[in-house]
Amino acid sequence: DGGITQSPKYLFRKEGQNVTLSCEQNLNHDAMYWYRQDPGQGLRLIYYSQIVNDFQKGDIAEGYSVSREKKESFPLTVTSAQKNPTAFYLCASSSVSVRVSGANVLTFGAGSRLTVL
């Protein structure tokens, strides 16, 4: 079955450490996204990529970095510069960018829950 796989599901990190969250999709989607969700908050966009080898900052990109070397993969690195990294991180994809086609919907991965100790 096609879908999005995120790993790890749970991750604990000490302050000052960088961590990388994996996101792989086999839906053949061009666009991929990273969102952050905090309790009682709406999803906020960190980075998005409309096509391979291209990515753009979202609303809260500071302290994060991404790469898009393959269509299937869009890893997110949470750096030590991110001041409050404890959150639920969601990766999503769509067949084309939602900035281009309003009818496009997002498919989400199961999420990665990061806790900074």
Place this chain on the structure above:
Amino acid sequence: RKEVEQDPGPFNVPEGATVAFNCTYSNSASQSFFWYRQDCRKEPKLLMSVYSSGNEDGRFTAQLNRASQYISLLIRDSKLSDSATYLCVVNMLQAGTALIFGKGTTLSVSS
């Protein structure tokens, strides 16, 4: 005014009840509208897109009112399995980051 606003609830209803959620959006240039469902500690999943003419999917009905800038979701004959958080999502296409998520409305259906 926040871009997408929802009543956070919780809405506590008995099985079989009809419940309605509203969502207001601030940008009149908004193009597309959706309801997603999110179970506790899980990822959001598309419940339904919202079309100008209104649309229905089984027990769920979505309506769009562009003049008043709100969308609604009606759930009839509530089931225990409907307990979840319902996210209102608005797409403004090229404007900014396009998709704006509401904070969600929590529904709890009890027997």
